[in-house]
Amino acid sequence: MRKHLLISSIITVLSVASAASALQPLEHFVAAARSQSFDAREARANDKQREEETTRAWSGLFPTLTTRASYTRNQYPASSLAPANPSTGVAARTITILPEDQYDAFLVLDVPLFDLTKWSLVTAAKHMQSASLARGSQTGLELDKAVARAYFSIIAGEALTQATDGSLRVGLENHELVVQRQAAGLATALEVRRAAAEVERSRQAIADARYVLAITRRSLETLTRVAPTDGAPALSDDLHAELPVAVYEAKTPELPSVLAAVNEVRASQANVSAAWGALSPSLTANVTERFTNATGFAGKSPVYAAGITATWRLDLGAWAGVHALEAAEVVASIRKERVDRAARDQVFQAWAQVEALCAKSRSSRAQVHATEEASRLAHERYAQGRATQLEVVQADRDFFDAQVGRIQADADLAYARAALRLSAGEQLAANSLSEATR
Numbered sequence: 001m002r003k004h005l006l007i008s009s010i011i012t013v014l015s016v017a018s019a020a021s022a023l024q025p026l027e028h029f030v031a032a033a034r035s036q037s038f039d040a041r042e043a044r045a046n047d048k049q050r051e052e053e054t055t056r057a058w059s060g061l062f063p064t065l066t067t068r069a070s071y072t073r074n075q076y077p078a079s080s081l082a083p084a085n086p087s088t089g090v091a092a093r094t095i096t097i098l099p100e101d102q103y104d105a106f107l108v109l110d111v112p113l114f115d116l117t118k119w120s121l122v123t124a125a126k127h128m129q130s131a132s133l134a135r136g137s138q139t140g141l142e143l144d145k146a147v148a149r150a151y152f153s154i155i156a157g158e159a160l161t162q163a164t165d166g167s168l169r170v171g172l173e174n175h176e177l178v179v180q181r182q183a184a185g186l187a188t189a190l191e192v193r194r195a196a197a198e199v200e201r202s203r204q205a206i207a208d209a210r211y212v213l214a215i216t217r218r219s220l221e222t223l224t225r226v227a228p229t230d231g232a233p234a235l236s237d238d239l240h241a242e243l244p245v246a247v248y249e250a251k252t253p254e255l256p257s258v259l260a261a262v263n264e265v266r267a268s269q270a271n272v273s274a275a276w277g278a279l280s281p282s283l284t285a286n287v288t289e290r291f292t293n294a295t296g297f298a299g300k301s302p303v304y305a306a307g308i309t310a311t312w313r314l315d316l317g318a319w320a321g322v323h324a325l326e327a328a329e330v331v332a333s334i335r336k337e338r339v340d341r342a343a344r345d346q347v348f349q350a351w352a353q354v355e356a357l358c359a360k361s362r363s364s365r366a367q368v369h370a371t372e373e374a375s376r377l378a379h380e381r382y383a384q385g386r387a388t389q390l391e392v393v394q395a396d397r398d399f400f401d402a403q404v405g406r407i408q409a410d411a412d413l414a415y416a417r418a419a420l421r422l423s424a425g426e427q428l429a430a431n432s433l434s435e436a437t438r
Contacts, residue, residue, distance in 0.1 A: 022231030026151050030428060032224040033143045043136035050132040057125035060118040063111045072102040097296055105291040112284055116277030124270035131263035137256035141422050148418040150220035156411035157213035158232035163403045164209045168202035170396060175199050178389060191389040198393055235410040239358045245351040248424040252343040255425045261336035268329035275322040281312040350420040357413040364406035371399040
């Protein structure tokens with residue numbers, strides 16, 4: 001039996017090693033998610049929208065050219081005869097004041113000279129664009145987390161599948177041994193039935209493990225639009241401690257989510273300034289070029305007119321708008337404080353989780369070692385007739401449960417380390433991605 005267990009373990013190790021290079025590396029999925037995922041594409045579209053809105057806000061500060069043409073049918077045309085002037089040599093002529101068929105064309109150039117509202121709206125649009133870019137970066141970090149979670153879940157699922165396959169092989173070997181002992185009169189029919197039940201229990205565990213693995217692979221494919229290949233590297237972690245939590249918390253002011261909230265506060269402040277600007281005068285210069293056949297006494301076409309217009313509008317609704325936007329600025333400031341605190345809490349939670357999972361992983365490894373030895377002893381004692389078959393079943397179950405516990409603990413630890421760095425705004429470098437699978 002010990003020999004069979006050793007052979008089974010070697011087969012498991014070899015199968016894991018052969019599949020170690022099959023699954024694409026984590027950085028491959030991270031890059032694919034940032035370029036092809038639905039969230040990344042939506043973030044880029046939002047950035048483009050904000051960029052165009054900023055351009056539109058700037059356009060309000062540039063001159064505008066308006067063209068207009070009209071035709072008018074006048075019921076009663078009007079004209080006047082201008083007498084000749086012999087001293088100047090000007091002949092008599094007819095002055096058209098109002099023709100029967102009147103044609104007019106206008107070119108109007110408006111140049112804003114001073115408009116506080118438009119300047120403030122430009123500032124608000126720029127801050128909203130910066131906030132959108134920051135939120136896009138935060139979306140990238142959240143995508144990295146989701147991809148890392150799915151990736152390490154696949155690794156855990158592959159390891160769990162290998163463990164369930166090993167458990168099934170041990171169960172089949174144990175069932176064969178019990179059948180042989182029954183034939184020799186050393187085991188009862190109850191023991192045979194119990195061994196057969198354990199085999200079916202292992203098959204159920206295999207079905208569950210394969211189902212979870214398939215769902216996890218599909219989840220990663222949905223996130224990245226890249227189909228994961230079969231196999232996975234083995235999980236391994238040296239259980240080293242992380243840097244003090246203060247080191248990671250010090251990075252939170254530069255997090256994209258915090259920067260987005262800061263820019264939204266500044267945009268709210270600019271909107272308040274724009275509202276106040278609506279209560280201040282605006283100054284605009286304009287030039288108009290007119291083409292017409294109703295030349296009047298001037299007798300010339302085209303003619304131009306230039307001027308400066310000052311506008312000052314006092315509106316009671318504008319006062320209410322100022323107060324509403326001031327309240328919105330307070331709301332944005334509160335949200336900024338909440339985002340900042342949430343970022344710090346998230347870093348602390350991730351750091352504490354790494355500490356806890358290091359202890360859990362260390363304990364689970366010791367548990368695997370202990371239960372593996374207990375299972376080996378139970379099989380040896382049963383083969384010698386010094387243990388019951390129920391003790392063997394219980395020892396095998398304990399060993400399997402310990403393996404599952406270690407696999408889950410190591411996978412959770414690998415993800416927790418990645419989540420800690422992402423929560424602090426760090427990018428997952430290629431050399432750091434392999435720490436948990438080396």
